Amino acid sequence: MKIGILISGRGSNMVAITEAVQSGLIPDSEVAVVISDKSKAAGLEKARALGVEAVAVTRKGRTREEHDKEIVSVLQANGVELVCLAGYMRLLSPYFVKAYRNWILNIHPSLLPSFKGLDAHEQAIEYGVKLSGCTVHFVDEHLDHGAIILQKAVEVKDDDTAESLSKRIIKYEHESYVEAVRRLAAGEIELDGRRVKNRQKHDC
Ligand code: GRF
Secondary structure, eight states, X not given: OEEEEEESSOOHHHHHHHHXXXXXXXXXXXXXXXXXXXXXXXXXXXXHHTTOOEEEOOOXXXXXXXXXXXXXXXXXXXXXXXXXXXXXXXXXXXXXXHHTTTOEEEEESSOTTSSOSSOHHHHHHHHTOSEEEEEEEEOOSSTTOSOEEEXXXXXXXXXXXXXXXXXXXXXXXXXXXXXXXXHHHTTOEEEETTEEEEXXXXXX
């Protein structure tokens, strides 16, 4: 499975996925390219340090679709089959979603469908939930909306700030994203409408 990872910032989920691929935890796979929409994203250098090609494809005043067309062409030129959004801060255009339908994953730092969008940790604390966590899901045309592959719950403590909660959740994000990519790449899961199920094993 050739994987492309899209980032906008520090890229810790990208590093977790790349290390899992390189150590064989996600077998028979390769991270073919890392793309950032921000030229200064710290994750670009981290990807290069791991020996992965890393490029910035910035928006340059173009429409969402024009920008996405260039990103999709870089992914295709690198033979990418599975796209992982890892802290990628732009909504994908319908063009992008169609080009890789059901082969785009995202991670979000809340238990979706609660607290979509920006500042998920602040939203969780302000609402007063006792449990938050992270969600790995397929990407469709809507924000933080596609079918859910995996979720992990994390306790919200009385004295939590967005920062302390985010530090607790990020460790679970790394585990969850690696596990979700491994299961998808191994053909262990299948989509049934909005539900992601374990693929039935048939005896030969
Ligand atoms: C993570 O919390 C992720 O869930 C969210 O953005 C953050 C990215 O962190 N979408 P990193 O760049 O992977 O370190």
